[in-house]
Amino acid sequence: MNYLAAFILGIINYALIDNVVLSRFLGLCPFLGVSKKTNTAVGMGASVIAVITISSAVTYPINRFILIPLDLVYMRTIVYILIIAALVQAVEIIMKRKLPALYKALGVYLPLITTNCAVLGVAIDSAQKGFGFFDTMVFSVGTAVGFLVSIVLMSGVRERIQYNKIPKAFQGMPIVLLAAGLMAIAFFGFKGVSF
Numbered sequence: 333m334n335y336l337a338a339f340i341l342g343i344i345n346y347a348l349i350d351n352v353v354l355s356r357f358l359g360l361c362p363f364l365g366v367s368k369k370t371n372t373a374v375g376m377g378a379s380v381i382a383v384i385t386i387s388s389a390v391t392y393p394i395n396r397f398i399l400i401p402l403d404l405v406y407m408r409t410i411v412y413i414l415i416i417a418a419l420v421q422a423v424e425i426i427m428k429r430k431l432p433a434l435y436k437a438l439g440v441y442l443p444l445i446t447t448n449c450a451v452l453g454v455a456i457d458s459a460q461k462g463f464g465f466f467d468t469m470v471f472s473v474g475t476a477v478g479f480l481v482s483i484v485l486m487s488g489v490r491e492r493i494q495y496n497k498i499p500k501a502f503q504g505m506p507i508v509l510l511a512a513g514l515m516a517i518a519f520f521g522f523k524g525v526s527f
Contacts (some may be wrong), residue, residue: 383416
């Protein structure tokens with residue numbers, strides 16, 4: 333199989349079948365917090381794609397050529413957190429200058445990418461699974477696209493929910509969690525699909 337086909341099939345696999353939010357429940361904080369409006373959800377998803385992809389491209393060689401040879405694998409989490417925090421700061425600075433409206437719309441959730449467990453989880457999972465660079469990038473991009481897909485779908489659901497009559501007991505976060513659970517069940521249906 334050529335690299336392009338493997339890349340595309342890998343992205344589909346990690347975006348739909350092994351969705352980071354709906355099957356592994358990583359990244360729930362921005363998923364629930366930023367999914368109120370589609371435009372902010374798209375902005376957050378794009379930011380997460382950039383941070384996950386760049387952080388994986390940076391952490392792979394550091395792990396492969398520094399941490400493993402020097403037998404410092406136990407430092408992996410701390411090193412990855414520092415790299416992710418620096419990348420998020422860079423994305424935040426760029427967004428503040430180039431996209432100020434999106435920067436204001438994301439508000440406090442943009443710095444939360446630093447503590448988004450999906451970003452750290454992708455870096456740690458790819459290292460623990462022993463992926464090569466190509467597989468790490470496929471895993472990273474696919475997982476990030478899966479985050480974007482799930483947060484945009486949730487934002488569409490939440491925009492529709494606000495115009496419906498919801499029983500008082502389900503108003504607010506309960507209906508959002510119920511919708512997220514139904515989305516997770518729907519995405520679970522992709523588990524039977526194999527490439």
